[in-house]
Amino acid sequence: LSLLSVTAVSDLLASNASAQAHSQPGPGKTLKPQDLVPVKVPPMHHPTEKNDGPPPTPIAPVKRIGYALVGLGKLTIAEILPAFGSCKFSKVVALVSGDADKAGNLARQYGVDPASIYNYENFDNIKNNPEVDVVYIVLPNSMHKEFVLRSARAGKEVLCEKPMTTNSKDAQQMIDACKTAGKKLMIAYRIQYEPNNRMVRSWVRDNKYGKVRLIESTNVQNAGDARQWRLNKALAGGGSLPDIGLYSINTARFLLGEEPEWVSATTYSTPGDDRFKEVEETVLFQMRFPSGVLLNSSCSYGVHDSKRYRVFADKGGWYGMDPAYTYNGLKMEVSHAEGKIEWKENPSLTEKDQFALEMDHMSLCVLENKPVHTPGEEGLQDQVIMEALYESARIGKPVTLRKISGIDVFRGPEPAELNG
């Protein structure tokens, strides 16, 4: 793996050896040392210049983990399918859609075997397709549960888009089903695999500029066609909160590693706006974490796009991202005082495809039979919090949550491949 040290690579290989016994991904997918050694390139630039690290080291296509994509909406077509071109451990091998023409067209475009196209009825046949290691569920929210259960039953590992589902009860059933089937369940929280956000998290954890006391997070965009599934309560489960407000919740939890003690929310929809007949337009919400950190957050489907967060510390600095949460163009920002100077800083890392990073984490966990970093339990906790937020908005009062101690309690081990 391009970012691992040599030791880590051998560790990985050692763990692979035993891992294969348990997980048995598709035939021929046993990693060997040469699969993981990056090609050396000479030091073209001076050592004081930015170091982009070794070049990407994909493993051979035949050894990559095979994905079936369920649901061929905009996210799949415009982001996920193109992202396989940047994957090192993952490839697309099957498509599942209710629209055979669309599936056929995309299969041709991306070189998927027409025999590996499924519809929602015959999806269960996928169990007989040895090319498929992982099913990636990219359906409307209320359909996630059914397909997670069917995927687990088909003996496949599962990657499920966020929000995990529309309620906490279903989320628990999804976790249980995968556990029973002995299959991994990862929720597609790409922010947690994205290097800029991980750097911000390291600053939080290292008390850069003191302890954090306040986080502000905004995720707003302007919904289009009133008939899209995101605006349909039965399909989406809610409006801006589960779709984009969720980023603020999940990212605050990820940065701090803590779980909120109480939450509070207000919802609002512009009267007469036909996009918001079923689901809410805007939610303003707050929560407090055990260390005393407050989160203040806004999400909306009714205004021009803006996605950002700022983390305020108590010893002369703050930092964050603007834009945050977007598929590309992320930018970190830092401000701190130093004597008579106020520094505004934008550190930048070379941009990586976020969907590729996320899928490759899943693939490595499958190849090595390791637990994923963002399992179903991580998604369940967000469902619990969103239910409490809606309850708070309904009763007009803050809602207290069950006390949860410890740090990162719903997360699996750190994704070692991202810590280089």
Add this chain to the structure above:
Amino acid sequence: LSLLSVTAVSDLLASNASAQAHSQPGPGKTLKPQDLVPVKVPPMHHPTEKNDGPPPTPIAPVKRIGYALVGLGKLTIAEILPAFGSCKFSKVVALVSGDADKAGNLARQYGVDPASIYNYENFDNIKNNPEVDVVYIVLPNSMHKEFVLRSARAGKEVLCEKPMTTNSKDAQQMIDACKTAGKKLMIAYRIQYEPNNRMVRSWVRDNKYGKVRLIESTNVQNAGDARQWRLNKALAGGGSLPDIGLYSINTARFLLGEEPEWVSATTYSTPGDDRFKEVEETVLFQMRFPSGVLLNSSCSYGVHDSKRYRVFADKGGWYGMDPAYTYNGLKMEVSHAEGKIEWKENPSLTEKDQFALEMDHMSLCVLENKPVHTPGEEGLQDQVIMEALYESARIGKPVTLRKISGIDVFRGPEPAELNG
């Protein structure tokens, strides 16, 4: 006035003529045409380049409105006294302080006659000082009321720092006292006289990029010495809310021209932080305006400085300021979509001293005997809102406010000198 057209100048002079009969500022303060005509400078730069307008046109020092400054704290020393150097219609002629040494030192530095130094006991003698036209009250919040009343009784016009006072009842008494005395009362909301903020307001009112649906505003800083009056409940009346959260409230009201229907707030102070034994550290607050606009806001005394707001519209754009609310270095920001392009823009105006603009507005109103733009009623309304916010935090529920229709109902006429 440098920014007025020739017609406006003659209008002004006409109105001055009658105004003098009523207001009679100090002797010799009758404006004549030549006092107001800017010196012409040749067009050094191409007409397509930025036009900084005519140079400043101060009136003769002898004709400028004379100010007594009451309270010689940091704001007076570091901002207001130096700002007279940028004033066109205002001069400092008296100082009022409990510290005779400090007053003497500053009087020497700024050329104030030692005979025009007062203390809090003999302050009422100021009525005999014809050089003093306006008393500018820069004391701890809870002392504002007493000195507004004494100033009005002394027959002086009054400029009072924000927050106007610590409760709405006192605010009403201050308004009444000035009305009875036939004296102007202006609250020092410098944001409302600052050109960048006025430009943002014009965008709101003109529906640039559609109608506004959401405003976010943040005003946080890190308090120092635990013994300062701002952290003393009896002197300050509250913590971060009345001092800096007030900017978010007042600016949102100023931008929209509307008054909130309901407000909601949560307060928090870090346990064991000895700065926050009496007053609150942090307030997260929300409000909704009649047109449906939501405000989400944070203020805090416990984290690194950040002051900004963003106004989100529903047709492809948002705009705001970051930093906002600071004494200098204000920067506007705009984002809007145009086909495949997302534009991020920073328009800039040549920076002006904000305290000078504010004092010069007061002085022009005195010279012309016109109503001020931000009278006591504007300050009272903020007191009403802050009381409701504290009540909301106390009961853990939103608080509904008395319905107020109309636009800019608590404001005086537009400051014509700022509309060029």
Add this chain to the structure above:
Amino acid sequence: LSLLSVTAVSDLLASNASAQAHSQPGPGKTLKPQDLVPVKVPPMHHPTEKNDGPPPTPIAPVKRIGYALVGLGKLTIAEILPAFGSCKFSKVVALVSGDADKAGNLARQYGVDPASIYNYENFDNIKNNPEVDVVYIVLPNSMHKEFVLRSARAGKEVLCEKPMTTNSKDAQQMIDACKTAGKKLMIAYRIQYEPNNRMVRSWVRDNKYGKVRLIESTNVQNAGDARQWRLNKALAGGGSLPDIGLYSINTARFLLGEEPEWVSATTYSTPGDDRFKEVEETVLFQMRFPSGVLLNSSCSYGVHDSKRYRVFADKGGWYGMDPAYTYNGLKMEVSHAEGKIEWKENPSLTEKDQFALEMDHMSLCVLENKPVHTPGEEGLQDQVIMEALYESARIGKPVTLRKISGIDVFRGPEPAELNG
């Protein structure tokens, strides 16, 4: 092609039909209508929001143009090989290297048939490999000529990295050889296929903010290992000028469409810096174009990385890029005056892989048998200019060039696929 209108697609297909007769790319590479129709996605965002256009529409892998990469240095490994993952019309099918181990490793990583690995001796056998449509030459500069000639002789289309070669005489021979062989020769000027730069060019051509009078362009970086081929005169032909100064020359020519009348240069190398024993460290150079536009430019191998250009117009505005020329993170900047406001603007387009855009242009030209946009003649002209710059530095005087009238005289037709 995803960005073409339906009419353009049918035009393209019509031209394809006849094109195939002449160019005959690999068997089965005849485009059909369904190869080019993007999958429709519903309008998720409001029409006033940024429009990212239709999703990418790759053609089926079997139909994509096959590339042999000659030279497996850092550019190939870290940029070009990964870029195939973002290509819509191009795939890698062969590798050519003097290092069999490296070639074998990369072939495994990218799924290249081991039988399609060549070395510099047996390279000519590539003529028997029907999978290879295009040879992409990524070797040290002085080796370009030999491999262009051998590729043409092998009956392959040629894409050659910049600088084309080390002198204008060789450049002419390369052009002649491809012409004789009836093969395309494209120079890899990725800037000319990059959407941000193309937008800046459209502003120049449209006289945005008036006529351009001045361009400043900087391309500096800090060279590493003194033994690398870029610092070897025999391999590189020169130092910072042909490697990175070339970007300034070629981009100015591209933006304006004109050719310089005279050029002037000064070279300098820090005494005792062992990286610059053979090639120059820094060149400051100037040129004037027939319309009177001046270019002032710096390139250096001795300082911290900075790549940018600014185009100055004569009616209230300038625009450019900072950074420019980098592989990613490009950012446009605009400044213009409007009354009392100076606007600083950063328009952004969704980032695209620049190597993929460039290779896909070559592939489309092969599929359609159309002339490339940046043929050998475009590269030859840069060689002529660089020779004049070195001559100017040698004699300490400006050097006049042969007068060339017309616009874009060395370029092929506009890349239609980039004009959507």
Add this chain to the structure above:
Amino acid sequence: LSLLSVTAVSDLLASNASAQAHSQPGPGKTLKPQDLVPVKVPPMHHPTEKNDGPPPTPIAPVKRIGYALVGLGKLTIAEILPAFGSCKFSKVVALVSGDADKAGNLARQYGVDPASIYNYENFDNIKNNPEVDVVYIVLPNSMHKEFVLRSARAGKEVLCEKPMTTNSKDAQQMIDACKTAGKKLMIAYRIQYEPNNRMVRSWVRDNKYGKVRLIESTNVQNAGDARQWRLNKALAGGGSLPDIGLYSINTARFLLGEEPEWVSATTYSTPGDDRFKEVEETVLFQMRFPSGVLLNSSCSYGVHDSKRYRVFADKGGWYGMDPAYTYNGLKMEVSHAEGKIEWKENPSLTEKDQFALEMDHMSLCVLENKPVHTPGEEGLQDQVIMEALYESARIGKPVTLRKISGIDVFRGPEPAELNG
């Protein structure tokens, strides 16, 4: 002085004591300790926050150094007269103009005694005006010499705008005349007294990010009215070079402390543009300093305003200002690499009025009888360099300058009041 430590203040006072014996500024202008002690303000902000230093400590108006302004053009009216409002040691006491009406109007605006208005004929009577300590010459360039000589003869200290004059011979005579008269001669290089530029200089001198190898500097603007004196050869001496290109020359010399070994220039004026019938529009120029640093620079009167410089170092960083050279809104920028991160940084200092800083330096030197930091010799050296640049443009070759060793050889002692 507000920025001096207590020790420095006593040093200053000690030196004042003896200084008064020699320089004898106007009666009553002897500084006493209490004149210089800033008023204490309590630590309102946390010690980790930005420290703006003590508030300004002006000395009593009666003790401030009195200025006569010669020439009432745009710079005087729009910048210098308003700047006295921000001065701590300087006041305007006399005006000299050929336009009596304008002088009268401005005298009234700024409270100047009508008896202290002079014209160019009776200017020499200023010797009898004890209020005038310093004559500040803000006339067209070719008139500087005459008025420096007449001012020195009148027994006044002299502050002269840049460029010092139109040729090096005159510059030498101006130096000689002031020396003979025992009067100070300071050239108004405001950049050398401006805190941001001084911070950049400290980075250069401290080898921040290694040794500097390259500086780029741009100063372009778009001239207006073709009849203005700046476009008249007899009055201005040249076009964009002496007016704005001079900033690049002087700032590079200031940053490095070195003097150029050779210079090279190209000039150009757009044919038919009636602004450039007498003076040049654009100059591209280069120079090399003894340490090997290269300067590449552009100045122009024909394009949209842009003023900036960037200093490139050889160990992972560069820094500079964009905008630079402007009267306000200066912004520093820094870029440096750190592992996988490229940092872009904007440090900011609280903005100060640049003309006030410059005049206050002159005033302090008069009050203390100390040598000025930018004496006539500093201006003469720029004249020598500009003559060489014009010569280079004329002959089409670089011009070698007399070798000058040492650092800051043409400058007086550091301005101690700016080093806090």
